Amino acid sequence: MSAEATRPTDLARPSDLAWPAELAGRTPLLVVDLDRLDRAISRMAAHVAGLGLAARPHAKTHKCVEIAQRQLAAGAVGLTVATVGEAEVFADGGCRDLFIAYPVWAAGERGERLAALADRVSLQVGVDSAEASELLAEALGGRDVGVLVEIDSGHHRSGVDPVQAPQVALAAAAAGLRVDGVFSFPGHGYGPGGGAQAAADEAAALGAAAEAMRAAGLEVRVVSGGSTPTADAADARVLTELRPGVYVFYDAQQAELGTCTLDDIALTAATTVVSRRRTPQGGQVVVDAGSKTLGADRPAWATGHGRVPAVPDARVVALSEHHATITWPDGWELPALGTVLQVAPNHACNAVGLADELVVVQGGAVVDTWQVAARGRNA
Secondary structure, three states: OOHHHHOOOOOOOHHHHEOOHHHOOOOOEEEEEHHHHHHHHHHHHHHHHHOOOEEOOEOOOOOOHHHHHHHHHOOOOOEEEOOHHHHHHHHHOOOOEEEEEEEOOOOHHHHHHHHHHHOOOEEEEEEOOHHHHHHHHHHHOOOOOEEEEEEOOOOOOOOEOHHHHHHHHHHHHHOOOEEEEEEOOOHHHOOOOOHHHHHHHHHHHHHHHHHHHHHOOOOOOEEEEOOOOOHHHOOOOOOOEEOOOHHHOOOHHHHHHOOOOHHHOOEEEEEEEEEEEEEOOEEEEEEOOOHHHHOOOOOOOOOOOEEOOOOOOOEEEEEOOOOEEEEEEOOOOOOOOOOEEEEEEOOHHHHHOOOOEEEEEEOOEEEEEEEOOOOOOOO
């Protein structure tokens, strides 16, 4: 499709691509469109509720207390986090129900921090081995913490085969831990056309694991799964809760997967055009947001390192640390030097992890600034 055919009828001038003028001179920085953020939170909450499931969104995407509070206000039962450090930040921010969704090795200081967390919040932790369960129980010293056995549903990272779930669960119970159920991450859904199959794989694996655990005399109260690209295909006959994360912002790779449209992307980098030139194919624009702002994540199937949502045929084709090169389609006027563009990163989680704060805009004006409170809390 030609650039002219994809040009929105209400977008004719380079100035229409810009963020608020007050951001000039402050770039690069990450900006959140508040209306799009709230719309995404509401839509996912309604979708999960419509399935009859609990929502436990993954906060590693945004790492921001203000966004977590919006998710909880929309009906989330609690939050999922990636690390003990993230859990501590959101506990400080008022969240009282947290799931650390990976097999935690509770040695030394980490075990002490988990015990302190358990005194403050309702806590669940992932396990996938008897050894990790025993160490966790020792660190917790009898505190009431639930564990979910991680099941490998096709992503082939951590987790056990469904038939091994009773073995891990029984070891955890013998160590004195409360076994709540099973969980999985359908990470193989992050590929073109993969969402529905990954959701089916996850449902099959979790269903088999839950059945095996019940046959071993264990109660399974929680069957936790889901991700943003698999949420639409989630199997409510098997799952009890969903843990999507990227949906709050979406990003360029989610748009390319068809999970969202470019108009749904709530997180973009505000970045200034510092160089431009005409080419036989249209043009080239260089902006001041590179890999240290956008992140360097580019899956093999992605068509670039990021997108310009207002110009669908533009592509970020090269990144250095502090600059990005964007090919500009024929038929579009090149943005003027000094224009502050919106560029959507490929992977919102990576970009947010590089930022100290998020600038919040609504109706074309800056309305707030939110700290990325869990940035760097990787342990």
